[in-house]
Amino acid sequence: MELTTIAKRNNPFRKLGGKIMRSKYLILMIIPAIIFYIIFCYVPMYGILIAFQDYFPKRGVFGSEWVGFANFAKVFKETKFWLAFKNTLIISSIKIVISFLGAVTIALLLNEIRMRRVKKTVQTIVTFPHFLSWVVVSGFVFSLFAGSGAVNSIIKIFGGESIDFLADKGFFFGMVFSSDIWKEAGWGSIIYLATMAGIPQDQYEAADIDGATRLQKIWHITLPGIKPVAILLLIMSVGGVLSAGFDQILNLGNNPIIREDVNIIDTYIYYHAIEKSGNEGIGTAIGLFKSVISFTLVIIVDRIAKACGERGII
Amino acid sequence: MKKGQLERLPLRARHSNRDTRIQSLDIVICVILIFYAFLIIFPFWNAFVISISSEYAYQHSNLLLWPTEIDLTSYQRVFTNNRLWSGFGITMILLIGGTLYQIFFTVITGYALSRRNWTGRNLVMNMILVTMFFGGGMVPYYCLIRDLGLMNQIWVMIIPGAIDTFNMLLMRNYFASLPAEMEESAKIDGANDIIIFVKVFLPLSLPMLATVGLFFAVGNWNSWYNAMLYIDRGHSNLWPLQMVLKDMITKVSSDLDVGTKEDFSEGLTMASIFFTIVPMMCFYPFLQRFFVKGIVVGAIKG
Numbered sequence: 160m161e162l163t164t165i166a167k168r169n170n171p172f173r174k175l176g177g178k179i180m181r182s183k184y185l186i187l188m189i190i191p192a193i194i195f196y197i198i199f200c201y202v203p204m205y206g207i208l209i210a211f212q213d214y215f216p217k218r219g220v221f222g223s224e225w226v227g228f229a230n231f232a233k234v235f236k237e238t239k240f241w242l243a244f245k246n247t248l249i250i251s252s253i254k255i256v257i258s259f260l261g262a263v264t265i266a267l268l269l270n271e272i273r274m275r276r277v278k279k280t281v282q283t284i285v286t287f288p289h290f291l292s293w294v295v296v297s298g299f300v301f302s303l304f305a306g307s308g309a310v311n312s313i314i315k316i317f318g319g320e321s322i323d324f325l326a327d328k329g330f331f332f333g334m335v336f337s338s339d340i341w342k343e344a345g346w347g348s349i350i351y352l353a354t355m356a357g358i359p360q361d362q363y364e365a366a367d368i369d370g371a372t373r374l375q376k377i378w379h380i381t382l383p384g385i386k387p388v389a390i391l392l393l394i395m396s397v398g399g400v401l402s403a404g405f406d407q408i409l410n411l412g413n414n415p416i417i418r419e420d421v422n423i424i425d426t427y428i429y430y431h432a433i434e435k436s437g438n439e440g441i442g443t444a445i446g447l448f449k450s451v452i453s454f455t456l457v458i459i460v461d462r463i464a465k466a467c468g469e470r471g472i473i
Numbered sequence: 474m475k476k477g478q479l480e481r482l483p484l485r486a487r488h489s490n491r492d493t494r495i496q497s498l499d500i501v502i503c504v505i506l507i508f509y510a511f512l513i514i515f516p517f518w519n520a521f522v523i524s525i526s527s528e529y530a531y532q533h534s535n536l537l538l539w540p541t542e543i544d545l546t547s548y549q550r551v552f553t554n555n556r557l558w559s560g561f562g563i564t565m566i567l568l569i570g571g572t573l574y575q576i577f578f579t580v581i582t583g584y585a586l587s588r589r590n591w592t593g594r595n596l597v598m599n600m601i602l603v604t605m606f607f608g609g610g611m612v613p614y615y616c617l618i619r620d621l622g623l624m625n626q627i628w629v630m631i632i633p634g635a636i637d638t639f640n641m642l643l644m645r646n647y648f649a650s651l652p653a654e655m656e657e658s659a660k661i662d663g664a665n666d667i668i669i670f671v672k673v674f675l676p677l678s679l680p681m682l683a684t685v686g687l688f689f690a691v692g693n694w695n696s697w698y699n700a701m702l703y704i705d706r707g708h709s710n711l712w713p714l715q716m717v718l719k720d721m722i723t724k725v726s727s728d729l730d731v732g733t734k735e736d737f738s739e740g741l742t743m744a745s746i747f748f749t750i751v752p753m754m755c756f757y758p759f760l761q762r763f764f765v766k767g768i769v770v771g772a773i774k775g
Contacts, residue, residue, distance in 0.1 A: 175592065182591035184666035189597055192582040195635050196601055202617050203609025209616065216619070265509070272502050283758050284510045286765075290753055292695035294719040298746045299516040301722065302523060302739065307532060309519050341513065346768075353769040373498060398606075406698065413723045425611065432612050433702065439612050446610020454607055 210443040216436075230444040239419060240445070243427040250332065250403040250423060254339055255396045261340050262347030263389070267377060269348065270355045285345025293342075297410035300338050301325065326416040334411060339404070350392070351385050358384035390469050398457035401449045405429070424449055524548065524744040528737035547740035551748050559710055560717035561748075563627065567693040567713055571631045575689045578635040580682065583644030584670050588656070605638055618703055625708040630699045634692075640685045643771050647681040648674055684767035687760055694753065714749050721745060 179186060205220070210230055212223040234240050265285065272278050288296070303309050304324040311321040324330045358380065366376050405425040412421040422430065424445060432442025518538075523531060527544035534541060551557060585591075586598055608614075623629040651674060659669045675682070697715035704711050712720070721742055 178592045182588075182666070185585045185588055185591045186593070188581045188585040188666070188670075191578055192585070192601070192636055192641075193597060195578065196604060198621075199614075199617070199633050199635075200604040200608065203613040204607070206609050206613025206616055209613060216616070219620075268502050268506050268509075271498075272506060273499060274503060277503060277506065281506045281510045283761055284513050286761065287754070287757055288513060290691050290695075290757065290764075291750060292697060292715050294695075294697055294715050294722065295746050295750055298718070298722045298742055299520055302520055302743060303516055305739070309515075341516070345513065349765055349768055353765075410719065410722075428611050433615055439616060442612035443610060446612055450607055450610060457606060 207443060207447050209439050210447045212440055214439040214443075216439070226440070230440040231448070234441055234444055234448075239422070240427060242420070243422040243424050246421060247401055247403045247423040247425075250335060250408070251400045253336060254403065255393070255400070257336060257340060258343055258347055259389070259393065259396075261344035263351055263385070265344055265348035266351035266355060266385075267381065269352055270381065271373070271377070282345075286349065287345075288342045289346035291342065293406040293410040296338055296342055296407075297413075300334055300411060304330075304334065325414050328417055328420050331412065331417055331421050335404075335407065338411065339407065350388065354385045354388045355381055387469060390464060394457075394460050394464055397460045398453050400456060401453050520743040520746055523740055524747055526740065528740065531737070531739060547737065547744035550741050551744045554745075556709070556712075556717050557714065557745060557748065560712055560714035563711060564694060564696070564714040566627065567630055567696055568690060571634065571693045571696075572686060572689045574631060575634055575637065575693075576682070576686050579637060579641045579685065579689075580644050580675075581670075582636055583641045584648050584674060586641075587645045587648035588666070589653075601638060601641075615702065623703065625704050625711070627711050629703040630696055630713065633699070637689070637692075639771065640688055643767060644678070644681060644685055646770070647678055651677055680763070680766070681770075684763045684770075687763050688767060691753070718742075718745055718749055 208220050209223070211225060211227060212220070213226045213229075214220075214223045269278055269282060272281075301308075305311070306321060306323065310324065315321060322330070324334065362380050362384075363376055366380060371379070401424055403423040403425070405423070408421065408423050408426050409429065412418055412426065418430070428442045428445050432438040432445075522538070522540050524547050525540050525543050525545060527542065527546065530541045530544070586594065586601075588594075618624065618629060618633070623632065655673050656669055659673055664672070695715055696713050697719050700712050700716040701719070704716075709717075709720075721738075
């Protein structure tokens with residue numbers, strides 16, 4: 160009799176059951192999340208199999224014919240795809256650099272300014288555009304750079320010819336970078352500003368006693384102080400190097416004249432595999448190609464950062 | 474503090490040229506920042522002037538920095554435009570219903586994951602973290618939405634947004650930072666986990682709840698992506714405001730009831746833009762601190 164109760168108590172399934180019963184309400188609270196992540200994150204991951212199939216929506220992932228790497232071979236032969244790939248790398252790497260420099264510069268200026276009211280007002284103004292959608296920002300950009308817009312008016316005042324900014328690839332890249340700075344640099348500065356506020360004041364006091372100038376203090380105290388956060392954010396942005404900003408490029412690059420020339424990977428997928436049906440296999444193959452590269456990049460950069468003694472992300 | 478230190482040092486005080494150099498640097502910084510703020514404001518101002526100008530003034534003046542004469546026709550057309558009002562209605566549904574729905578699921582998930590010692594917590598946590606680094610991509614997701622039968626339904630803009638991993642982790646970290654003793658003492662008093670969550674932890678996390686809620690609200694107000702992908706032109710009465718606006722901006726010269734060629738489409742578009750951003754401009758200065766808090770806490774802890 161006693162032996163059976165001991166056996167019952169030590170039964171691992173019973174133990175597990177008891178544990179689950181004790182936290183039954185927490186498990187009840189997590190069940191929606193489990194269902195949500197399985198449906199909206201893991202089912203699409205399973206859908207990656209489409210990349211290796213001649214996919215027909217009616218037959219689904221189960222019934223479609225397997226074609227191996229044929230979709231990849233087809234994509235990699237397209238010159239337009241490689242153009243989109245190149246555009247993505249150019250746009251996102253330049254964006255990473257300039258948005259970093261822009262955010263740090265604004266943070267430094269806001270950190271150094273002593274007029275509190277100016278600081279607060281400027282901060283409110285420069286962080287606001289982050290909350291606009293790219294739809295609105297593209298409306299602003301078009302109205303500024305249109306044939307009879309403000310920029311062309313200024314050119315005409317100085318005696319120049321009006322320029323068709325919206326249909327030129329070079330100017331398009333310029334608009335992408337400047338609108339990105341306009342929208343995000345102020346918001347990006349917040350995190351650096353918060354880090355700067357966390358640098359111990361006694362370091363600055365010690366520098367004052369040693370007779371350091373303001374610029375020296377910025378160079379030797381403030382900038383080293385934000386280095387860990389800067390590295391962390393740069394690592395995270397490297398993972399997104401193949402996402403050059405779908406929303407932005409889609410809204411700004413809607414002009415049919417340049418649309419195909421300024422594609423990035425994501426807009427390429429959208430125009431070729433979602434707007435046009437029947438290309439699901441190709442679209443999924445490109446998506447998989449992109450995810451694998453991004454994932455590998457994140458891991459590599461994380462390892463490098465850890466090897467250099469910085470905090471990683473994984 | 475720094476200034477006090479300087480005044481106490483007589484040697485420093487004698488270097489008066491040093492003080493003036495600091496002063497001039499201050500002015501330089503101030504000028505740069507104000508110039509930058511001006512660059513931020515200019516597109517708003519430019520759009521605003523166009524929206525209150527007549528077509529004649531827009532076409533015939535060199536640079537519209539100031540409205541030559543105020544003409545509110547564009548706004549009149551905005552307020553009598555059925556598509557914009559229907560978009561506004563859909564956006565309000567998303568803003569209220571969608572935001573509450575997202576807060577509910579994001580917060581309960583964050584709470585459950587913030588509690589230690591329950592079976593399977595690490596498993597669920599890892600399952601969620603994996604999705605931050607790897608995903609299926611746009612096309613399989615599109616196929617999923619289609620197979621779920623959500624195409625051309627208002628639900629497609631609400632249901633898939635239930636949990637945002639970033640905001641969920643923000644809530645989780647906040648709950649985890651509250652003292653665990655409260656939970657223990659409530660347990661001794663016989664409360665179960667749901668009661669502890671609702672009566673003890675939720676009232677203490679209202680500021681963080683406001684931050685997360687505001688992020689969701691802005692996302693819903695600006696929502697157009699799901700509508701573009703999953704709601705076709707035939708069901709454009711389900712388009713939210715931003716999608717209507719996007720359609721207006723990109724197809725100003727189409728045969729739709731807005732922006733036919735004879736109309737002043739530039740002015741109408743700018744007036745519609747103001748129609749969508751004025752609510753945010755009014756609220757932002759007062760809500761700014763919540764947003765800032767969210768990003769600072771999120772980045773430091775995450």
